[in-house]
Amino acid sequence: xxxxxxxxxxxxxxxxxxxxxxxxxxxxxxxxxxxxxxxxxxxxxxxxxxxxxxxxxxxxxxxxxxxxxxxxxxxxxxxxxxxxxxxxxxxxxxxxxxxxxxxxxxxxxxxxxxxxxxxxxxxxxxxxxxxxxxxxxxxxxxxxxxxxxxxxxxxxxxxxxxxxxxxxxxxxxxxxxxxxxxxxxxxxxxxxxxxxxxxxxxxxxxxxxxxxxxxxxxxxxxxxxxxxxxxxxxxxxxxxxxxxxxxxxxxxxxxxxxxxxxxxxxxxxxxxxxxxxxxxxxxxxxxxxxxxxxxxxxxxxxxx
Amino acid sequence: xxxxxxxxxxxxxxxxxxxxxxxxxxxxxxxxxxxxxxxxxxxxxxxxxxxxxxxxxxxxxxxxxxxxxxxxxxxxxxxxxxxxxxxxxxxxxxxxxxxxxxxxxxxxxxxxxxxxxxxxxxxxxxxxxxxxxxxxxxxxxxxxxxxxxxxxxx
Ligand SMILES: Nc1ncnc2c1ncn2[C@@H]1O[C@H](COP(=O)(O)OP(=O)(O)OP(=O)(O)O)[C@@H](O)[C@H]1O
Ligand SMILES: [Mg+2]
Ligand SMILES: [Zn+2]
Numbered sequence: 001x002x003x004x005x006x007x008x009x010x011x012x013x014x015x016x017x018x019x020x021x022x023x024x025x026x027x028x029x030x031x032x033x034x035x036x037x038x039x040x041x042x043x044x045x046x047x048x049x050x051x052x053x054x055x056x057x058x059x060x061x062x063x064x065x066x067x068x069x070x071x072x073x074x075x076x077x078x079x080x081x082x083x084x085x086x087x088x089x090x091x092x093x094x095x096x097x098x099x100x101x102x103x104x105x106x107x108x109x110x111x112x113x114x115x116x117x118x119x120x121x122x123x124x125x126x127x128x129x130x131x132x133x134x135x136x137x138x139x140x141x142x143x144x145x146x147x148x149x150x151x152x153x154x155x156x157x158x159x160x161x162x163x164x165x166x167x168x169x170x171x172x173x174x175x176x177x178x179x180x181x182x183x184x185x186x187x188x189x190x191x192x193x194x195x196x197x198x199x200x201x202x203x204x205x206x207x208x209x210x211x212x213x214x215x216x217x218x219x220x221x222x223x224x225x226x227x228x229x230x231x232x233x234x235x236x237x238x239x240x241x242x243x244x245x246x247x248x249x250x251x252x253x254x255x256x257x258x259x260x261x262x263x264x265x266x267x268x269x270x271x272x273x274x275x276x277x278x279x280x281x282x283x284x285x286x287x288x289x290x291x292x293x294x295x296x297x298x299x300x301x302x303x304x
Numbered sequence: 305x306x307x308x309x310x311x312x313x314x315x316x317x318x319x320x321x322x323x324x325x326x327x328x329x330x331x332x333x334x335x336x337x338x339x340x341x342x343x344x345x346x347x348x349x350x351x352x353x354x355x356x357x358x359x360x361x362x363x364x365x366x367x368x369x370x371x372x373x374x375x376x377x378x379x380x381x382x383x384x385x386x387x388x389x390x391x392x393x394x395x396x397x398x399x400x401x402x403x404x405x406x407x408x409x410x411x412x413x414x415x416x417x418x419x420x421x422x423x424x425x426x427x428x429x430x431x432x433x434x435x436x437x438x439x440x441x442x443x444x445x446x447x448x449x450x451x452x453x454x455x456x457x458x
Contacts (some may be wrong), residue, residue: 009446088424111419111444116427130417132445194449199439 002301006117008122010135010175022143024297025290030065032293034252040300041070047100048074048090050127051107056288057127057137058273064295072302073100090119097122102303103128103191111252123302131167135263138171140294144287145222153178158184161226161246161271163193168265169226170197177205184211184220188242189234213246217255223248225264225271225284248272253279263287314457317366323382323402325351331385334347334377345369357384377410377458379403380419383435405432407440411449412457418445423441430455 002017014020031038046065050058062072089107093116103120105113106127113126113133128134144151157176159169163185170205174184174197185193185207194211201207208216217223225248233239247270248262256262261283264272268284275283323331328348337346343364344367352358361382370378370387372453378385389397409427413420420428430440430449438451449457 089419090425107419109417109422109445110415111418111442111448114444115419117422118426129419130445199448 002298003304004123005302006113006120006125006126007298008113008117008124009133009136010127010138012170013022013135018142021294021297021301024301025293026141027149028236028293029290030294037069038067039069041065042304044068044070044086044102044303045100046072046102046104046299047096048072048104048127049096049106050074051105051112052128054106054127056263056291057134058119059060059123060291060295061136063126064292064299067292068296068300069196070299074081086171093120094126106239112289115223118141123220125298125302128167131165131170132282133171134167135171136217136291136295137168138175139298140290141168141172141224141263141287142175143189143294144263144283144290145261147290148168148286149221149259149282155179155221155225156182156216156219157222158186158211159224159226160186160213160221162191162228162232162244163187164191165229165232165235165266166226172199173197173207177202178300182219183207183208185209186211186213186216186246187239188246191228191242196276211259217252218257220256221260223256223260225262225268227265227267227269228271234271242275243270245272248276250275250279252276253281256281305449309366311349313364313393314347314364315393316389317344317364317368319369319390320359320363320365320370320378321386321388321389322357323361323363323378323385324363325357325359326384328363330458331361331363331378332370332456334381335365335368335370335374337443361435366438369380373410375401376404376407380407380411380438380454380458383438389438403432403435404428406443410458411440411454413442413445414449414453414457415442415447416444418442418447420444 065072097120102123104125105116105126107129110130110132113124117124126133161286163169230239262281264284266288328350344365347364349362351359383403385401388395388397407430413428429443433441434441439448441448
């Protein structure tokens with residue numbers, strides 16, 4: 001039962017609870033398609049604290065809450081208001097729980113949402129903590145794979161790009177250890193997956209940490225592409241060469257299986273050429289639109 | 305008398321025995337023996353031959369009891385150490401240190417970007433992942449810490 005529970009890490013959600021969320025998200029998708037207004041969370045209030053800029057995640061949470069008939073209060077610049085006054089996160093949360101029924105937090109430091117959950121009697125949802133977890137993104141990624149390919153077990157997932165700083169790949173990779181899958185990891189040396197993530201994978205997990213891109217493409221069911229940030233490179237030429245060898249073009253899609261999909265947490269910069277967008281394999285916009293039904297499902301199960 | 309007891313007997317105090325060879329100085333440093341002006345004398349044996357572990361370190365401290373958090377710290381440095389309480393030259397109590405399943409407030413998280421490393425009203429908190437090799441995981445940022453990192457943060 002997810003009722004009244006905080007979701008800080010993907011580990012907070014059991015396999016059977018995940019299945020329940022997926023089913024509920026299917027229902028929510030149906031409601032959205034039919035345009036039926038829901039009153040499930042009438043009178044409930046969500047407070048959002050984004051200590052770090054976000055467009056998608058924030059809009060998606062706020063839209064989800066509104067779609068469920070609830071309302072949202074938020075601090076537009078959480079960073080400048082409370083942190084500047086030197087208030088601890090623990091105090092901010094204890095203030096906010098008096099104003100709301102559920103609290104959504106994004107914070108630049110790892111463990112922030114966990115700390116918030118310790119001090120709050122109201123459920124906390126982690127909307128990203130530093131380079132740590134982003135569980136709702138992970139649930140929506142898993143939901144997308146399931147919806148697009150009919151299931152997750154037996155699939156080969158290839159993650160490409162910035163595997164070092166991208167928290168979405170860390171969360172997703174850890175979540176995939178609960179499934180019978182093969183994972184290929186492909187990145188430039190300086191953006192390699194950190195050891196602290198690799199050390200948490202089970203010994204028998206089928207992961208190839210130094211996969212060859214072309215070989216991997218042939219067997220890939222899900223190509224999970226992440227944003228490569230210019231700021232990570234001191235040398236702009238190096239950035240350009242990395243982008244050159246890791247960007248996804250129609251030629252890349254040619255090498256992939258017919259039924260395979262390409263995912264991306266968005267926003268993408270140069271990693272996926274716009275020519276790919278019209279391909280049926282391009283699932284990233286469908287993936288993004290899954291954010292609302294998945295979050296609606298989760299919120300309604302926590303507050304319902 | 306056992307051959308390892310080369311140091312003179314203490315009347316009252318604590319003996320930390322079966323410390324992994326070479327780790328005695330680290331144990332002493334967390335006990336902050338040198339810091340306070342104190343009235344207890346300390347004898348240290350480093351790499352003394354031992355029947356149980358071939359070589360071991362041993363520390364004997366006169367007039368000093370160990371706090372629970374100190375014993376927990378010792379368990380991270382020397383997981384096989386045994387502690388004996390000596391009263392009037394006799395051992396009155398003896399136990400082996402034990403790595404706690406939850407390690408609270410004694411190790412600083414190695415991840416500089418962990419929320420426990422800023423001004424928040426929480427103690428650091430870890431879960432024991434593995435005894436050999438020693439690995440603990442931060443309950444907040446979820447990062448693992450290796451033995452080397454732990455010894456550096458005690
Ligand atoms: N009065 C004392 N002064 C200093 N050290 C002592 C004194 N009495 C005992 N010890 C030390 O305390 C430890 C525990 O004493 P005990 O007699 O139980 O040791 P032991 O027979 O060597 O057992 P073990 O090695 O299995 O722990 C030993 O290291 C012993 O040398
Ligand atoms: Mg002995
Ligand atoms: Zn930590």
